[in-house]
Amino acid sequence: xxxxxxxxxxxxxxxxxxxxxxxRTLPAHLGPGDGxxxxxxxxxxxxxxxxxKRDVVGAxxxxxAPGGWxxxxxxxxxxxxxxxxxxxxxxxxxxxxxxxxxxxxxTTPEEVRAYLDDLERNEGDQPLRLAEDxxxxxxxxxxPVGAFWxxxxxxxxxxxxxxx
Numbered sequence: 001x002x003x004x005x006x007x008x009x010x011x012x013x014x015x016x017x018x019x020x021x022x023x024r025t026l027p028a029h030l031g032p033g034d035g036x037x038x039x040x041x042x043x044x045x046x047x048x049x050x051x052x053k054r055d056v057v058g059a060x061x062x063x064x065a066p067g068g069w070x071x072x073x074x075x076x077x078x079x080x081x082x083x084x085x086x087x088x089x090x091x092x093x094x095x096x097x098x099x100x101x102x103x104x105x106x107t108t109p110e111e112v113r114a115y116l117d118d119l120e121r122n123e124g125d126q127p128l129r130l131a132e133d134x135x136x137x138x139x140x141x142x143x144p145v146g147a148f149w150x151x152x153x154x155x156x157x158x159x160x161x162x163x164x
Contacts, residue, residue, distance in 0.1 A: 023056045024048070030063035038069045046075045046127040053128075054136050061140040064161040070142055071158035075127040078153070087152045091116070133157050 002018055009016045017036075021029045023044065030036070039060040045053050060070050078084030092112045099106045106112050119125075128136075130147060134157060137145040142159025149156040 024052060026056055026059040030059060035065045036060075036063050036068055037065055038071065039064060040071045040073075042073045043075065045072055047124050049126050050128065050132070050136070054139065057136055057140045061142060061161055066161055066163045068161045069158060070137065070140075070161070071148075071156065072133070072137075073149075073154070073156045074133070075125070075153050076130050076133060076155050077127050079129055079131070088113075088116075090152060127153070130155055130157070 002020055005018055009018070019029050023041075041060075045056065048056060057070065057072075064070060078087050092109050095106060095112050095116075096109065099112075106115060130150070133155070134145050134147065137157060137159045141161065143162050145157065145159035147155050147157050
């Protein structure tokens, strides 16, 4: 992914600084006042528990320059158990439609559900509700915060580090 990012962002040259590391040790990779204008996370932070996510977002905000943006595209869970069940039904139906004839292990809703359950358990998925994600962003000091895109169990959220 880093190689792909380097290639695609090469025209931006000196304006892009890609760093590789575990986000649980983010402070070792970022320092306060690094002057970072944008931090983008995509489909990664849902693997963290609430406290780890709070720490990672806090470290990102600390490294941002005033006026800098933190953006996160990630999985969320429905606000109610009935909404989450419906999201999961739609998810299974979409996978079945997309895998039709091309993935022999996923031919029934039960097989897809078992596959997803195993995947989420093995990857340690811990997505939060949208309101919980937004509260973490606010607690980290971003303002305003918002959800810029939302579709079923996926959201793009973020906010701006205030000017002093």
